[in-house]
Amino acid sequence: MRAALFALVLCSVGCGGTVRFYDRQILWQDPDADPVPVPKLRTVNKNWLRIKAQVFSTVDGRLALQKHPEAHNVNALDEVPDSTWWQDKRRAAALKGKPFGPVQVAATEAPIDGSGTVTIIEGKEEGKSRRFVVTDTKGRKYLLKLDVPGYFGLVTSTEVVCSRLVGAAGWRVPSLSLVDLRRDQLVISPEAYIKRDGTKRAFTEKDLERFLTNLPLAPDGRYRFSASARVEGKLVGPYSYVGKRRDDLNDRVSHEDRRDLRGYAVMSAWINNVDTIESNTLDAYVGDPSKGHLIHYQQNVGGSFGNYDVGPLESWMSYESYFDLPRVVMSMLAIGAYSRPWARDNIEDERLRTLANWPELGWFESEHFVAKTWSPLWSNPAFSRATPRDLYWGVKRVLEFTSDELRAAIKVGRYRPEVEQRLFEVLWQRREKLARAYLSDVAPLESFTFVGDNVCFDDLMIHYGFDRREPEYEVRGAGPVRVDATAHRCFSIPRKIGYHIVAIRIRRVGGDWGPALRIHFMKEGQSHRIVGLER
Secondary structure (H helix, E strand, O other), rough: OOOHHOOEEEEOOOOOOOOOOOOOOOOOOOOOOOOOOOOOOOOHHHHHHHHHHHHHHHHHHHOOOOOOOOOOOOOOOOOOOOOOOOOOOHHHHHHHOOOOOOOHHHHHOOOOOOOOOOEEEEEEEEEEEEEEEEEOOOOEEEEEEEOOOOOOOOOHHHEEEEEEEHHHOEEOOOOOOEEEEEEHHHEEEEEEEEEEEEEEEEOOOOHHHHOOOOOOOOOOOEEEEEEEEEEOOOOOOOOOOOOOOOOOOOOOOOOOHHHHHOHHHHHHHHHHHOOOOOHHEEEEEEEOOOOEEEEEEEEOOOOOOOOOOOEEEOOOOOOOOOOOOHHHHHHHHHOOOOOOOOHHHOOOOHHHHHHHOOOEEEEEEEEEOOOOHHHOOOOOOHHHOHHHHHHHHHHHHHHHOOOOHHHHHOOOOOOOOOHHHHHHHHHHHHHHHHHHOOOOOOOEEEEEEEEEEEEEEEHHHHHHHOOOOEEEEEEEEEOOEEEEOOOOEEEEEOOOOOOEEEEEEEEEOOEEOOEEEEEEEEEEOOEEEEEEOOO
């Protein structure tokens, strides 16, 4: 069933190897929300998880000789249908005739009520990371995260802003909000407890004072927290970036072959989310037992910008992972002659200046950012299998953000004006670098429309202003490309009724011919419809 839904192409007998698409409705909704039994709780050992991700996954990915297959969960237009993993919020809003812009990007579903007291019911402590589980005056449960000494807003504002960006781009994230609280607004429940080193005991005023000691304060003397609302449903643990969940009958595509997970690499590179380990994901079962289904979340996106949860990133982070096999081998063979890019003296000097000027952002910049060499701290099987088509899909999610939408998301972080501007500039520059890296690996043509016997389209390099010089287009199976009065590029198509394939490729000024895009369409009388795209 799944193969019939997603393998939307076939080669007809006698077609001579030419791909042909079924003439049927384009799939825009993945049928992955059928009723299933409640899956078992999945637990992971974080230490083993890090070893597996960093050693075995890295070696496997680097030594793999076969070409990675294309993602499986795509439709005939090479797009990702909505699912329990990802939803195109812009398309959903357009179908309902509703706007999607700065207001929607900045909004959150369940902000915490910070006007009264919040009641601590649990303290969480893991290494240097300290958190509270609380309820607000409305009885809603939240996880409160704290900043680290010396870096006001580094943990809290980063997580809230990044959750807006990741959520607006379509991935599912918990509802997050910022809240500033006075000390007297923090009340400890008589049943409050803390787990530490495998033991559970009462959470006391001394624990609270220890948690709050040396925390940076807002200008008005209050403590700042990021408040993550409890995810709806029964929590059944994280999902893996490889394989499938065996006790979820809706989970039919191996996770490393999902485009919404492969393409998340581009989103992560944009916001510098270096902590994309599987323990930062979450599955939740919604609905009555045997009548519900799983929803899949990116649970923790706060290890982004220049933050790594317990402080600012070190100079090497985002340049390479903890165990980067090629660089380890290169260093061994070079016997010290090989210098890693982040090891130059000027990088550390720049990092220290950045921390001094914009401590809220940590070590986050755009000048040294290289899209295709960016690296999370832990090897990610889905990221390592991403193909040019996956990365193209991912960069389109980033490019959809307008400058006003990006500024609206940043505004949620309550930064100083100069920090807001710095963050906008860094993200906008990284956005352009990602576009130049991944729009050149495919033919970046979108928004195909039929105007009479012509097909018009947008060239994303020109549409987003990255190249103002008119390229050369080569069209096979149709007329030459011309620019119409609305600045769209158009070409005439055959008038013969039936199935047609038009191939188009691009040569930018000073460059070579790029890969072709094949447009498959049907003509019946005066009507036309695209039935598939090959990138």
